[in-house]
Amino acid sequence: xxxxxxxxxxxxxxxxxxxxxxxxxxxxxxxxxxxxxxxxxxxxxxxxxxxxxxxxxxxxxxxxxxxxxxxxxxxxxxxxxxxxxxxxxxxxxxxxxxxxxxxxxxxxxxxxxxxxxxxxxxxxxxxxxxxxxxxxxxxxxxxxxxxxxxxxxxxxxxxxxxxxxxxxxxxxxxxxxxxxxxxxxxxxxxxxxxxxxxxxxxxxxxxxxxxxxxxxxxxxxxxxxxxxxxxxxxxxxxxxxxxxxxxxxxxxxxxxxxxxxxxxxxxxxxxxxxxxxxxxxxxxxxxxxxxxxxxxxxxxxxxxxxxxxxxxxxxxxxxxxxxxxxxxxxxxxxxxxx
Amino acid sequence: xxxxxxxxxxxxxxxxxxxxxxxxxxxxxxxxxxxxxxxxxxxxxxxxxxxxxxxxxxxxxxxxxxxxxxxxxxxxxxxxxxxxxxxxxxxxxxxxxxxxxxxxxxxxxxxxxxxxxxxxxxxxxxxxxxxxxxxxxxxxxxxxxxxxxxxxxxxxxxxxxxxxxxxxxxxxxxxxxxxxxxxxxxxxxxxxxxxxxxxxxxxxxxxxxxxxxxxxxxxxxxxxxxxxxxxxxxxxxxxxxxxxxxxxxxxxxxxxxxxxxxxxxxxxxxxxxxxxxxxxxxxxxxxxxxxxxxxxxxxxxxxxxxxxxxxxxxxxxxxxxxxxxxxxxxxxxxxxxxxxxxxxxxxxxxxxxxxxxxxxxxxxxxxxxxxxxxxxxxxxxxxxxxxxxxxxxxxxxxxxxxxxxxxxxxxxxxxxxxxxxxxxxxxxxxxxxxxxxxxxxxxxxxx
Numbered sequence: 001x002x003x004x005x006x007x008x009x010x011x012x013x014x015x016x017x018x019x020x021x022x023x024x025x026x027x028x029x030x031x032x033x034x035x036x037x038x039x040x041x042x043x044x045x046x047x048x049x050x051x052x053x054x055x056x057x058x059x060x061x062x063x064x065x066x067x068x069x070x071x072x073x074x075x076x077x078x079x080x081x082x083x084x085x086x087x088x089x090x091x092x093x094x095x096x097x098x099x100x101x102x103x104x105x106x107x108x109x110x111x112x113x114x115x116x117x118x119x120x121x122x123x124x125x126x127x128x129x130x131x132x133x134x135x136x137x138x139x140x141x142x143x144x145x146x147x148x149x150x151x152x153x154x155x156x157x158x159x160x161x162x163x164x165x166x167x168x169x170x171x172x173x174x175x176x177x178x179x180x181x182x183x184x185x186x187x188x189x190x191x192x193x194x195x196x197x198x199x200x201x202x203x204x205x206x207x208x209x210x211x212x213x214x215x216x217x218x219x220x221x222x223x224x225x226x227x228x229x230x231x232x233x234x235x236x237x238x239x240x241x242x243x244x245x246x247x248x249x250x251x252x253x254x255x256x257x258x259x260x261x262x263x264x265x266x267x268x269x270x271x272x273x274x275x276x277x278x279x280x281x282x283x284x285x286x287x288x289x290x291x292x293x294x295x296x297x298x299x300x301x302x303x304x305x306x307x308x309x310x311x312x313x314x315x316x317x318x319x320x321x322x323x324x325x326x327x328x329x330x331x332x333x334x335x336x337x338x
Numbered sequence: 339x340x341x342x343x344x345x346x347x348x349x350x351x352x353x354x355x356x357x358x359x360x361x362x363x364x365x366x367x368x369x370x371x372x373x374x375x376x377x378x379x380x381x382x383x384x385x386x387x388x389x390x391x392x393x394x395x396x397x398x399x400x401x402x403x404x405x406x407x408x409x410x411x412x413x414x415x416x417x418x419x420x421x422x423x424x425x426x427x428x429x430x431x432x433x434x435x436x437x438x439x440x441x442x443x444x445x446x447x448x449x450x451x452x453x454x455x456x457x458x459x460x461x462x463x464x465x466x467x468x469x470x471x472x473x474x475x476x477x478x479x480x481x482x483x484x485x486x487x488x489x490x491x492x493x494x495x496x497x498x499x500x501x502x503x504x505x506x507x508x509x510x511x512x513x514x515x516x517x518x519x520x521x522x523x524x525x526x527x528x529x530x531x532x533x534x535x536x537x538x539x540x541x542x543x544x545x546x547x548x549x550x551x552x553x554x555x556x557x558x559x560x561x562x563x564x565x566x567x568x569x570x571x572x573x574x575x576x577x578x579x580x581x582x583x584x585x586x587x588x589x590x591x592x593x594x595x596x597x598x599x600x601x602x603x604x605x606x607x608x609x610x611x612x613x614x615x616x617x618x619x620x621x622x623x624x625x626x627x628x629x630x631x632x633x634x635x636x637x638x639x640x641x642x643x644x645x646x647x648x649x650x651x652x653x654x655x656x657x658x659x660x661x662x663x664x665x666x667x668x669x670x671x672x673x674x675x676x677x678x679x680x681x682x683x684x685x686x687x688x689x690x691x692x693x694x695x696x697x698x699x700x701x702x703x704x705x706x707x708x709x710x711x712x713x714x715x716x717x718x719x720x721x722x723x724x725x726x727x728x729x730x731x732x733x734x735x736x737x738x739x740x741x742x743x744x745x746x747x748x749x750x751x752x753x754x755x756x757x758x759x760x761x762x763x764x765x766x767x768x769x770x771x772x773x774x775x776x777x778x779x780x781x782x783x784x785x
Contacts, residue, residue, distance in 0.1 A: 050455040053447035056406065061439030063413045068436045071428020078417025078424075079737035085418055086748045089411050090755055096407035097759065100400055104766050148739045297429040297505075304508045305433055312440030316448075323448050326459055337455075 003302040004292040007069040008279070010309060012272050014065055018058035019129075019268060020174075020261045025052050027175015029095060029122020030168070031194065032115060040187060041115060045099055045338040047182040047331045052099065054320060056092075068305050072146060072295035073279045080140060080148030081132060084155055088128045095121030103338045123168070130167025134160030137271060138217045139283035146290065159216045166205045170267070173198035174260045177244070180253040182331045192248055195256070199244055206267075219281065220274030230273050237266035341742035344733045347419045350749050352718075354411045356711060357756045361405035363710050366480060366525070367532015368398045369473035373466075374559055380466045389552035392457075393774050394536060395469075397767065399454050404763055406447070411752070419745065423725055423735035426502045430495075430511050431486055438482035446475030480528065481521055488517040490726050491717070492586045503729065515586045516579075520717075523575040526567045527713065530673055531706040533564035537680070538703025539771055541696040547775050554690060557699075561680035561689070568673040576670065577633070583720075584634035587727060588643040590720035593654045594663035595630060596620050600644035604630040609664075612657045618645060652723065659720045666712035669705055676702055 025048050035041045048055075067074040078085060098118035102111055138159050141150040176194035183191060213220055224230045240263040247256040275281070279295055282288035296302065372394055379387035413435065416424050424431075449471035456465055495510030496503040505511060537560035543553040584591040592598075596607045598618055606629035610620040628638040635642070645653055676698060683689040725732040 050451035051448075053402075053406065053451055054444060056410070057439060057444045057447050060410065060413050060443060061436060064432060064436035064439045066432075067413075067416065067424065067428060068432025071424050071432055074417045074428065074432070075421035075424035075737075078414055079419070079421035079739050082418050082737070082740045082744050083747070085414060086751060089414065090751060092410050093407040093755060093759070096410070097403055097762075100403035101762060101766065104400075104769065297432065300508075301429045301433060301505045304505070305436060308433070308437050308440055312437070312444075316440065316444045319445070319448055323452050326452065326456060 003299050003306070004296050005277070006306065007065075007296070007302055008272070008276065008292045010306075011062065011065050011069060012268065014058060014062035016265045016268050018055070018062055019264050021055035021058055022052070023171045023264060024048070024175045024178035024257075025055055026122045026126040026171040027173065028179060029118055029175070030126060030172050031175055031179065031191075033119035033123070035115075038111075039333070041111075042103075042333050042337065043183060043187070043331050044179070045102065045118075046333060047179060049099060049338050050327045051324065054323065056096070065305070065309075069297055069302060070279055070290070070292070070295045071297060073290050076142060076146055076148055076290060076295075077132075077136070077140075077280060080142075080150065081135075081155065083152040084128060084132065088125055091121045091124040091128075093121075094118075095125070099338060126168045126171045127164040130164035131155065131160045133167070133271070134163030136280055137163065137213065137220065137275070139281035139289075141284050142280065142282040142288050142290065143284060144288055146288070146295075149284075159212055162205070162209055162212055166202070166209050169198055169202045169205055170264065173202055173244075174257075174264065177248070177253065177256045177260050180248065181257060182329075184330055195248060196245060199241075203241065217274075219286070220271070224274050227273060230270065233266045233269045233273065237263060237270065240266060341746060343740065343742045343745055344736055346742055346745040346749065347736045347740075348732065350419060350745055350752070351415065353749065353756070354408070354415060354752060356714070357760070358405065358408035358412055359710060359714055360707050360760075361401050361408065362476070362480065363524075363528040363531035363707060364535050365398060365401045365405055365532075366473070366476040366528035367530065368394060368401065368535060369469065369476050369532070370529060371532050371536055371559060371563060372398060372469050373473050374563070375556065376466050376469050380462045386551040386555050390556040393552060393770075394539075394556065395454060396770055397535070397539065398472075399450070400763065400766060400770070402450060404759065407759070408756070419737055419740065420725075420735050421737035421739070423730065426730050426735070427490075427726060429502060429504050430489060430493075433505075433508070434482045434486040434489070434512070438479050438486075442475050442477075442479035442482060444475075446472055446479060449475060477525065480524060484521045484524060485512050485514075485517050487717075488520050489514050491520075491721055492516040493726055493729060498729070503726070516582055519575065519579045519582050523571065523579045523713075524710075526571040526575050527706065527710050529567040530564060530571060531710060533560045533567065533677070534673070534699075534703055534706045536560035537564060537677075537699045539767075541699035542771055543775060544690065545693065545696040545700065546772075548690075550775075557680075557689070558684060561677055561684060564673065565677035565681050568670065568677050572670050572674065576667075581634055584642070587721070589645070589648050589653055590659070590717075591634070592643055592645045592648075593656055593659040593720055594716050595642075596623075596656075596660045597630065597642055597644045598646060600642060600647040602631065602639050602641050603628040604634075604640075604642035604644075606630040606633065610660075612660050618656055654720045654722045659716055662712040662719065663716040666709050666716060669709040669712070672702075673706065673709075 028044050028048050032041060032044045035044060063074070094117045098114040098121060102114035102118070135155050135157070138157070140148060141154070143149050173195050176191045176198060179191040180188055180195065240259040243259045244256055244263070247253070247259060277292045278289045279292060280290040282290075372391060375387050375394065376391040378384060379391050416431075449468045452460070453465065453468040453472055456468060460468070489511055492515040493503065494514035495505060495507035497506050536556050540553040540557035540560060543550050544557065580591070583594070592600075596610055596612065597604055598620060605625035605627045607620065608624045608626065610623035613619050613621050631640040631642050632638045634640065645656070680689060680695070680699075683692060683695065689695075721727060723731050723733070725735045
């Protein structure tokens with residue numbers, strides 16, 4: 001395996017890490033819009049409070065890694081998706097401060113404002129990330145100079161929106177499953193119902209998205225059926241999807257969360273297998289596509305980065321695991337809570 | 339009027355980074371001061387220090403949240419607004435950004451959650467360790483960000499190839515001629531920012547309520563740390579940083595010092611008005627002959643390059659660079675004065691009975707942050723017209739696909755969001771402080 005492929009994998013791992021970790025934050029944020037009372041809202045905030053800062057870092061690290069490993073992708077996609085990204089950033093800003101601001105003033109109007117800000121600040125990114133992925137899967141108009149020639153409205157095509165709905169439903173299910181680990185009693189029962197409903201919707205949308213891909217992004221299927229990696233991921237995905245309702249029914253919520261994490265990893269992995277070695281296919285001419293070879297940094301930079309990741313990421317995983325352990329179990333509201 | 343995307347992108351960048359840069363120096367400084375305060379609380383079991391830790395951890399949490407929220411924008415805007423720049427420097431610039439995420443920001447964020455939420459769940463030692471890791475993470479974070487910035491100022495370890503800068507030595511790129519000194523100078527500025535926050539808020543509390551033991555302890559720590567780091571900010575870090583600029587970026591040095599004609603025995607300008615209209619000159623100048631040559635090169639006879647020795651299209655905007663730099667220096671000297679006075683009062687055991695001194699500390703609270711902004715403007719505007727010194731001009735660095743209208747839209751959007759956030763930040767800080775006067779942190783301690 002060459003260095004470029006290694007970095008394709010590593011950027012993928014960072015994106016998957018972000019989708020799994022901030023994914024449940026997004027889900028909890030969207031569920032927050034449907035919370036019934038103040039206690040429930042505080043449980044939502046405190047269930048993710050100690051860990052969400054760390055989760056957000058996965059996005060920044062994925063962005064940094066993309067910049068370092070594939071600068072042409074970073075430059076082309078981010079400038080091409082300019083307005084969409086600005087909206088995304090505003091949503092992420094509001095979400096980030098909502099948690100901190102909400103509990104500081106004891107007024108219903110104030111709390112309500114930040115509840116909405118937290119909820120919409122989670123809903124919008126949950127959809128927009130999917131829309132971005134949908135556009136990249138179907139290919140974006142990149143000319144022979146690697147310049148994006150599309151428009152903001154062009155990004156809002158039906159296929160991309162379908163993938164946006166898929167990511168929203170997926171994060172909702174994932175967030176509801178996360179909350180089953182953090183709650184008990186009647187609230188937990190409701191979270192199980194949310195998770196089950198979203199599970200069914202997700203399967204329906206995923207099938208629709210797969211069918212739509214055959215028509216809009218047929219290249220994704222070229223050759224992947226011969227690839228053993230594809231079959232491993234596909235079987236894992238099926239297993240994870242099937243295991244989610246079974247484990248929820250058995251009351252093994254930790255395992256449900258693990259399955260839905262595996263499911264997210266497999267879905268992103270399958271899309272990556274289909275795209276490889278392209279990172280951003282051009283819809284004008286396949287020859288203009290940005291690939292892991294024509295859009296990458298030099299092998300010296302990729303090597304340096306590999307050393308940085310090799311030293312840093314194990315440390316990150318060790319202390320993150322420790323912190324999740326410290327805050328494991330049902331969320332309790334105390335005087336230091338949000 | 340035609341909108342110029344280069345000008346607009348520069349405004350957008352200045353606004354987003356300038357607003358973000360209010361918060362990191364404060365959180366870095368506060369985190370280190372909390373390491374001291376929580377450390378004393380842990381080792382001595384002194385409830386007053388623990389109370390101070392509890393209260394100021396809330397200030398840190400609020401400031402950190404603002405830093406994160408505004409920092410997300412920064413990482414993406416190299417790609418959104420400066421795509422040609424990103425392509426040109428990606429082989430070098432991306433690695434420090436990724437290293438910052440992997441080595442620093444993860445650590446800072448993860449341990450901040452542990453510190454804020456773990457007071458009751460963790461042993462006292464681990465709880466102290468978590469704030470230490472926040473401070474260490476924030477410091478490493480500053481290091482990698484300044485590596486990226488410094489490389490733009492004084493590029494090293496690269497070769498121009500395939501239409502971009504390609505890495506030849508990571509070590510040389512990281513430890514380029516301005517990295518370390520810029521890092522040390524920025525770190526001293528950060529501790530000063532944190533110290534003045536701590537001192538200003540404590541003084542506010544003491545001004546309202548004379549007997550507030552935890553605020554007294556916090557004020558004491560802040561004044562001592564503030565004096566030490568205010569001195570370090572001027573000498574050696576500020577001085578050495580200026581000497582480095584004189585050697586590696588002579589145009590910037592000439593601009594910040596207001597030296598229009600290159601000369602031996604160059605004078606140090608203490609005060610002057612910039613007349614930027616051609617030919618540029620300094621009016622009503624007060625100067626000390628020969629001192630600039632001596633300070634920059636250790637020799638009164640050394641030749642210092644002036645603005646007139648550079649091509650007209652390669653000199654930075656003069657007025658902004660000169661004024662920013664000098665205001666920063668004036669503020670730096672003011673910080674030594676304020677904290678020096680505080681330490682003197684502390685020594686004479688008169689620190690806690692001077693109402694006017696409390697007022698001085700309250701109005702001084704934001705000034706180190708203002709000084710940071712001046713320093714940053716001097717550094718960044720002083721580098722113009724280059725985005726990467728003598729390699730890539732700012733005008734050639736912008737995104738080609740983004741229209742002026744789109745950039746204007748994002749300026750307005752972020753301008754409104756930032757204005758709202760800033761008002762809320764100040765409002766909540768004041769509220770948090772007032773809250774602690776009527777119970778709050780103090781009640782928790784005695785309970």
